[in-house]
Amino acid sequence: MSGFRPEAADLRAADLHASVSDPVLDTMNFLNEVTHRYPEAISFAPGRPYDGFFETADIFSHLRRYLDHLEAGGASPAQVRSALFQYGPTSGQIRELIVDSLRKDEGIHVPPESVVVTVGCQEAMFLAVRALLTGPEDVLLVSSPCYVGITGVAALLDVELSPVEEGEKGFRCSDLEAAILRERARGRRPRAFYVTPDHSNPSGSTIPLETRRELLLLAARHDILILEDSPYRLVSPGTQLPTLKSLDTERRVVHLGSLSKTLFPGARVGYAVADQQVVDSKGRSGLLAAELTKIKSMVTVNTSSISQAVVAGMLLSADGRASELNRETAAYYGDAMSATLAGLAEAFPEDDRAALGVRWNEPSGGFFLALTVPFPADNAALERSAEEYGVIWTPMSYFYPHGGGERVIRLSVSYLTHKEIKDGIDKLARFIRDEAARP
Template sequence: MPEQTEGAGQGGASAANRKAFERRGLRQGGPPTPGPPDTTVKVLGRVWSAPLVVGPLSAPARPGGELAVVRAAGAAQLPCVVGAFAERAFAELGSATEVPPWLRTYAFRERATERQLTERAEDAGFGAVLLAVGGLDDIRLKRAAAPANLTEQGPVGDVRSLLDARADWADVERLRAATALPLLVAGVRTTADARRALDSGADGVVVTSLDALPGIAETVGGRCPVLLSGGVRRGADVLTAVADGADAVFAGRPVLHGLRSCGRAGVAEVLDVLVRELGDAMTFTGTATIADIGPALVRTGPRPAADPAPPPAARPLRRAELHASVSDPVLDTMTFLNEITTRYPEAISFAPGRPYDGFFDSEQIFTHLRRYLNHLEEQGSSPQQVRTAMYQYGPTAGLIREIIADSLRADENIDVPAESIVVTVGAQEAMLLVLRALITGPDDVLLVSSPCYVGITGAARLLDIAVTPVEEREDGVSCADLEAVIRSERARGRRPRAFYVVPDHSNPSGTTMGPRARAELLGLAARHGILILEDSPYRLVSPGPPLPTLKSQDPAHTVVHIGSFSKTVFPGARVGFVVADQPVVDTSGRTGLLADDLAKIKSMVTVNTSSLSQAAVAGTLLAAGGKVSELNSAASAYYGDAMRATLRELDAHLPPERREALGVRWNEPTGGFFLTLRVPFRADNDALIRSAQDFGVIWTPMTYFHPGGGGLHGIRLSTSYLTPTQISEGVARLVRFIESETA
């Protein structure tokens, strides 16, 4: 089967163009004109909804892929490029859409083959023919069946046997004479190529270098359309290419990813996103129509030197000379997952535990900031004070502690003074500060509920803090088990200082601690003189009323409550907090709060949390009257639906008798982002690579979350970031992987 290629058969241009796009940026224009921007464009005598060409499709990425892409492109009022070796007949593809497809063809050894293809494309109502000059090095074409539109050939083992090694200008001239369809020449790299293409009768040129585009467009001088192939990933890229002289661009790889993930619906979503992003970029630059886009809208950074001088030789650092934590596997977990996701972008990923960004609206950030600034003015701050609050470092403990305290009272029944709160750079910094303050020597130990969030164990590793796991049972951590571990640690001469737990829909297991277990845990902590580190980021993004937090039932001040707005407001703000109202007595008998000491440590770590980020979060809380739960009601319903959809799909694909035969089982969380599966094989990194590579589905090995070892047969699934279609397809792929591994 042929493989999909990037752009107009010039896959090697993609990486260079991506770097060129990244060197460019858009200049913000004046106030936008009323109404949405007009993204339509006229190319080759036809009006399209945007300056986009879909493809080329050298081959389908899944059964029925060609037809799905042609139909999705037609519905979006965009042309689609179909390869000469398509698996569907041109007549079927041409009749599937009102927007005529284009034919991407090659220099065939048999000239009659060229004529047959172009004649069939003309008869099918195609709109243009595309031929790339140059060699076949980047065209990865193989096939074991008869091409649908080359029936005279019969089965072909390797389609390269039908082609010339190179397509040259004589091939362009011959194709020009053989067809009345508009002819586009791809692979144009220089102004000389562009002039030669025009002399050979081309009706359009396809440029493979963004850096060469402006010069080629100037050379062509409007005599024919100029299109760019390779590297386009976002709507801003489309605007950048048009500003540099392109009449339109090819969208290859994003379409392929959409097709592989969700078929026609995935392609439609990709095209819709690209057109919407183009409209957003036009609004940003103050352009109302495509014709308004010009080179002044693009700012270009310095190009890298063609032959950079080699750096001076330096003695490499030895890893053995660095802190031992950098060699700890726990610090590699996120990096490895990111590498897998990047390496297999077409795979459906159940790995990222992040919010679904369909609930985020960029414009709301400005609304939230303005609301907080108005709040400062209403509180009596002068313009100078407001400016200082936004532009200066601000207090280390945080600008918005009063607002967070009000929200905790309104939403969580946690009634603490604002002075007991420290605003942090995400919950991760809160963990680091608390551990640094509490752990004072080599005999101090942190207890964690295991499986455990890697952030706390990673922070402990950075600080050389001993971690002792308390293994969860199927219904969560047992206080009897915790007490046994405390006694065992003390018998070894060690001092348990704190116990870290996620009581609600925990990461990674998804378990929730019941009311009785919560009461027992509070009593146990008071009895043994240890602190509880309560981390509950998933409470207010889960459907239904949550159980009371441990902190709301903590008159003895045994709970340090760690909070985050990453799941509830937006992750990019990187705002968390810690409630540390524990009294601290110094040698002179003066009493302060643990929060005061955490602020001292923070002043040496991050100095303060971003004032702008705090302002955006505060504005959100003020708008909701502190009720984050109400603010997230729609999101909570979405996440609940996603969790239930995942469980339904698992039940449908693995009914009880089938899962029992395979030795598979899973838990059924009522909220949060995660659920866990137990499988009969080793679910390690090697298995994850096979899953991503051969089945197109990514998950997280549970071994990452067991600081004491274990979890070899566990898989964590995150349901929060996927659409229902992706969940359905992703579970189907996951089950095929599980069945393959079990067999």
């Protein structure tokens, strides 16, 4: 590379932003490449909803229902046409329906103007991090392992991450407090803490109710905000614990939401609930949501009007209760998780687990679980697994911002049928046993 001489518009990688060379931006590309290279392999990698619940014709009925809703509300034909064909307000045109759904399903009571409708939850993360972390002394605390989306956002925005690692029993507030004090001792300002409290991606862990209350008190005591990302609640069986936002009495929580897992992945509709007050130098105040909207106007301008219309029609079909639309899917995913756990227990009897060094957690919902194995679960092992055994998984090391998880794999149970799960666990068990016996 030292002898490289650019011709015409050729570029050196070193002249591009450092994030494009960050390994975290290659993780999903690598998984997609492996999946396409071995199409016959059973894949526990994709964290996406099961296709069997989608009907193409439903899109048109959802769209029609939203148009009827606009007309019933007094919208003229020209206004209805504009609502579909024009860009629409940057903050979103279905905020009232999202607020109604949050109130009914989650007990979150906020005004519509505190909501920004985004292009998936990924944009909501980007807007929140961009607004809140302002200089090189600011640091974003993250529960680790964490979703690669937040790691990627930090890389793109040159934001320093400070991981707060989960223990054997999950997240502990004492570890977060220690991280806050450690960063302040370095002369840095811990600004916010990103966490997925329910059935997290990638580990599948859930924060207990008492710890949630303790976390909110800690945030107030140390004057930090919490970025709550919790997309798996309504697609999990049983009664869910309260969201951090529903317990939040001091506006410490910025709630980042997604309608992809619960309603329609292809629509790419998410939202941020940002009801914090922002006071300017002249003493005038407004909502943080308004500031996020300013940033969005220079990033995506607005969220697709058609996408918003379709998910709005879905919400209207259940009187705003997304939970009602997900009763069947939540049961399906719960059964998929149970089938996976039962398959692992059958493939690795209790006596064998200790001898092999294999263990796993037992999430109560969501799409993911963590499986500890007795060898480095790296890309080379993944390729052997795919090529020789016909089963694909995700190295957990992808989800540790500063290293970790080298002997853990993530299994996603959401995209497979029960037969595929059984066959996949059988293949995976053979791979793990053979890999453990390698010199």
